[in-house]
Amino acid sequence: MSEIKNHKKLFIPGPTEVRKEILEEMSHHMIGHRTEEFSSLFGQIKPKLQRLFYTQNDVLVSTSSGSGFMEAAIRNCVSKKVINCVCGAFSQKWYKIALSCGKQASKIEVEYGKAIKPQMVDEALKTGEYDAVCVTHCETSTGVFNPIEKISEIVKKYPDVLFLVDAVSSMGGTKIEVDKLGIDICLASVQKAMALPSGLSVASVSQKAYERAKTIDSRGYYFDLLELQKTYEKNQTPYTPSISHLYALRKQLDYIVDEEGLENRFKRHRQMADFVRNWAVENEMKMFSELGYESDTVSCISNTKGFDLKSIKQELLNKGYLADTGYRTLNEKLTQEGKPTTFRIAHMGDMQMTDIQDYLNEIETIFKRGK
Amino acid sequence: MSEIKNHKKLFIPGPTEVRKEILEEMSHHMIGHRTEEFSSLFGQIKPKLQRLFYTQNDVLVSTSSGSGFMEAAIRNCVSKKVINCVCGAFSQKWYKIALSCGKQASKIEVEYGKAIKPQMVDEALKTGEYDAVCVTHCETSTGVFNPIEKISEIVKKYPDVLFLVDAVSSMGGTKIEVDKLGIDICLASVQKAMALPSGLSVASVSQKAYERAKTIDSRGYYFDLLELQKTYEKNQTPYTPSISHLYALRKQLDYIVDEEGLENRFKRHRQMADFVRNWAVENEMKMFSELGYESDTVSCISNTKGFDLKSIKQELLNKGYLADTGYRTLNEKLTQEGKPTTFRIAHMGDMQMTDIQDYLNEIETIFKRGK
Numbered sequence: 001m002s003e004i005k006n007h008k009k010l011f012i013p014g015p016t017e018v019r020k021e022i023l024e025e026m027s028h029h030m031i032g033h034r035t036e037e038f039s040s041l042f043g044q045i046k047p048k049l050q051r052l053f054y055t056q057n058d059v060l061v062s063t064s065s066g067s068g069f070m071e072a073a074i075r076n077c078v079s080k081k082v083i084n085c086v087c088g089a090f091s092q093k094w095y096k097i098a099l100s101c102g103k104q105a106s107k108i109e110v111e112y113g114k115a116i117k118p119q120m121v122d123e124a125l126k127t128g129e130y131d132a133v134c135v136t137h138c139e140t141s142t143g144v145f146n147p148i149e150k151i152s153e154i155v156k157k158y159p160d161v162l163f164l165v166d167a168v169s170s171m172g173g174t175k176i177e178v179d180k181l182g183i184d185i186c187l188a189s190v191q192k193a194m195a196l197p198s199g200l201s202v203a204s205v206s207q208k209a210y211e212r213a214k215t216i217d218s219r220g221y222y223f224d225l226l227e228l229q230k231t232y233e234k235n236q237t238p239y240t241p242s243i244s245h246l247y248a249l250r251k252q253l254d255y256i257v258d259e260e261g262l263e264n265r266f267k268r269h270r271q272m273a274d275f276v277r278n279w280a281v282e283n284e285m286k287m288f289s290e291l292g293y294e295s296d297t298v299s300c301i302s303n304t305k306g307f308d309l310k311s312i313k314q315e316l317l318n319k320g321y322l323a324d325t326g327y328r329t330l331n332e333k334l335t336q337e338g339k340p341t342t343f344r345i346a347h348m349g350d351m352q353m354t355d356i357q358d359y360l361n362e363i364e365t366i367f368k369r370g371k
Numbered sequence: 372m373s374e375i376k377n378h379k380k381l382f383i384p385g386p387t388e389v390r391k392e393i394l395e396e397m398s399h400h401m402i403g404h405r406t407e408e409f410s411s412l413f414g415q416i417k418p419k420l421q422r423l424f425y426t427q428n429d430v431l432v433s434t435s436s437g438s439g440f441m442e443a444a445i446r447n448c449v450s451k452k453v454i455n456c457v458c459g460a461f462s463q464k465w466y467k468i469a470l471s472c473g474k475q476a477s478k479i480e481v482e483y484g485k486a487i488k489p490q491m492v493d494e495a496l497k498t499g500e501y502d503a504v505c506v507t508h509c510e511t512s513t514g515v516f517n518p519i520e521k522i523s524e525i526v527k528k529y530p531d532v533l534f535l536v537d538a539v540s541s542m543g544g545t546k547i548e549v550d551k552l553g554i555d556i557c558l559a560s561v562q563k564a565m566a567l568p569s570g571l572s573v574a575s576v577s578q579k580a581y582e583r584a585k586t587i588d589s590r591g592y593y594f595d596l597l598e599l600q601k602t603y604e605k606n607q608t609p610y611t612p613s614i615s616h617l618y619a620l621r622k623q624l625d626y627i628v629d630e631e632g633l634e635n636r637f638k639r640h641r642q643m644a645d646f647v648r649n650w651a652v653e654n655e656m657k658m659f660s661e662l663g664y665e666s667d668t669v670s671c672i673s674n675t676k677g678f679d680l681k682s683i684k685q686e687l688l689n690k691g692y693l694a695d696t697g698y699r700t701l702n703e704k705l706t707q708e709g710k711p712t713t714f715r716i717a718h719m720g721d722m723q724m725t726d727i728q729d730y731l732n733e734i735e736t737i738f739k740r741g742k
Contacts, residue, residue: 015401030386102589199613218473242570
């Protein structure tokens, strides 16, 4: 693996850096997926995932990216019509997925950078048109945390509406109390704040969600929650999963839940987020995300000073860092000087405060020289 | 990884043994999936996959098991009605997947252990009812190779019919000339004869298949071939793939295509298959699969001598081998003495003749002692 010399430290919002001992688990030899050895492995993972999700619900595992579970949520939970809360590229993607599955879908839409407000959800649900609502907890493209706690209070008023939450880039970086919030499906990718190699996703599924699935035909096979449930009970999967990822997941969950501990982990993320936000202000830049709704896992900063982000990215690359120059579609509208309008700094996963400090120092040096 | 001591050598029909240098590739550090580094990696994989598939078609990669591409084939290629050729558990599963996707589907069915004959396909297609036919090349549950060369001659007579082939457990173990046979979708799992860790699947897609997909709504997102095509052209994937698997795949393709060489690889599989079949006859057992249609990658043997396969499996386990005691549903009907009616010996992947010889010697010793 000669590329190891060229390794760039990742400050993009996923994949994030994976610790060496977790990468090593990926090299585990293969085992039969219909053996007791496999069931024992999966059986050890399940309760730890439940602790991470603060839930008694099943937490299913899918060999797919988070997009797979986004599709699963739609296929299995939308019978009548879904309302998608759109505030950026990934929440927009979920809306498109709903349409691609042939479902009836509408959207609540706010300007990119803004958060979805609970009353908007209330207005929509009041119409009685919908039986599911999709909320993206962390909108990765704009660095916004949507207020899922407050939204959950609204959704609870509508017992026939399923609450579907995309926690792709927040799970493992902030507390999401699935049972307390009454989230019917909470889905996450492992290559973000959970700091695992990409290729697996996880989702909690409530009894209500399973019941809804039973009323829907044409759920398909690969993302059929009832197929996944059937084998989950036996510590199995319906088809051969990525066994390598399950070994890595087991080890990383031990670290997240027991070694570092959930509260410590969330605190560390909050501290890194605060540090980045303060740094932005000190450098006379503005957060792109709405005040009070900034994400704890990824910061999106407006390029108000017109920095030449592309050449800065190249300089950082030469120094061994992979930087982000803003989400693709957000940067389709450039500044007047033809420069990207935003850039993002990910502060999630197993990264420590010192990593963020070093990285920001590097950026600041380049900024200052550029002046 | 303390389990390494307990490693059982796999003689089950997938996952198969993975060589150490391939397992090591799985520990590659993460990279951004929207970087040139990623595109370079994917770009190196594509032509090697095309050589393995004997095709100029795109060979797409999916972070999912082979079941995922089975669903993709159905969703994207069946507009009118599909005919499924069923001769075992996995071909039956494909039929069920078609129904689960809300498609019109019928089946040609033969007794488990038998092969699908070309004229059966001709009879079905003659009706003009169908616009796609699903054939499982290697029916893993029964050790049958269906005659896809002869079937391809039939399918070619019907230009509106797409030819969909499941090569999950044969690709990499025998020659499948996709372009020559006019296969529109040829799908495979990597954890079988390709000898990679489970968690990824690959599929060639013809222009005709893409054209069909364009006429079909509600293809969904995760398995939408047109989404996959769009990014494939740019050496990208629509969503974050399993990067670890792609590193392993690149290395293993170098081995399969260039180091060992395709012809050598297929010859080795044929030799191992012949050896197992002869061994079965020498031990006065019968092949479960129809004469002349035996698979080169997995042998299914009738337990005509009433061996106590469960205790033999346990003995083999103690000696460090993971044996198969027949496919689940096949063994639901047991022999009169309550014993499994079949067992399978996988001879696929990177396993060598000596591995098979050692394994069969072990079994023979147990057999003889049991007498």
